[in-house]
Amino acid sequence: MNRWFKKLLDRGSRSRLLVVACVLGLIGLALMSWSLFDQGWIPVMMAMSIGQVIGTLSFGLFLLVVIIDLRRATFRPSMPAQASRKEDR
Amino acid sequence: MHVSPLAWIALTCAVVAAVIMLLYLVYRPPLDGKTKGFLALGLGVLPIMTALIGNVEGLRATEHQAFCGSCHTMDFHIADANDPDSMGLAAIHSRTKMFGDRSCYVCHKDYGMYGYTLTKLGGMGHVYYFLTDYAWEDAHESLPRVHIARPFRNDNCMQCHSTSGRIWNGVPDHQGLLEDLRAGQTSCASAGCHGYAHPFSKPPEDETEPAEARLDPGVKAPEGT
Structure with a gap:
């Protein structure tokens, strides 16, 4: 599991992850919106359980993409290296 | 909608x-x-x-009748509560504005400190029973088996009927049973007193019998109830 996750972080396709996140997000939103119109027990329970789990999963995938981005980013130091002083030479 | x-x-x-x-x-x-x-x-x-x-x-x-009534097992209970000719406790209360379309919740909710959470947990129990049992029967088949999980608490009645008013205490039966009623030993919603909340759901013998819906089966009913 750990190795699989590390592999995902190192080589995972960000755009594919985002496509999955968007599809899951749309399903989650549909379930959550359904309960706003039909307040029977099935829509309300679906919204508050499955809908929210799917929505959370979708947001989690987005955060994963952000983490992957941060891991692959090359940061330049904000301060230039201090010039060596004369007496050090 | x-x-x-x-x-x-x-x-x-x-x-x-x-x-x-x-x-x-x-x-x-x-x-x-x-x-x-x-x-x-x-x-x-x-x-x-x-x-x-x-x-x-x-x-x-979840506090509205439409939610409770969305399970078919509750069809008769909802119909009776909204029947203008019904004289059951549920129907009488549902006709007032304070209960109205929230009558199921107002009567059956837990009024304790953790009442909201406990009421919701109880509701999850209903979902479990519905999915594992009642969902596969029609309303007529399930009606004789539908029952309250535990005896109805007088505390819920006493949220409005404080048992301390002059008119209320002027009723001889109330006076005689005051301590029992406050302690929940004698149920307000029993055949000998105000009748069952959903009388249509009880077998005919239960409606006429002066039965006591006792919380503690070991305690006998006081005479004259």
């Missing part, structure tokens, strides 16, 4: 989030800071708003 203003806000958030996600799926823009900002809105902020408001609305929905 009534959609509250709060629900419209949730729906607006959901629609905007859906548009952002659909635009991403259709155009697949490069993943720069701007795209990520929009996606943070579409996948994070807006759906979270929808979920939070959806929770508020969903929990509020």
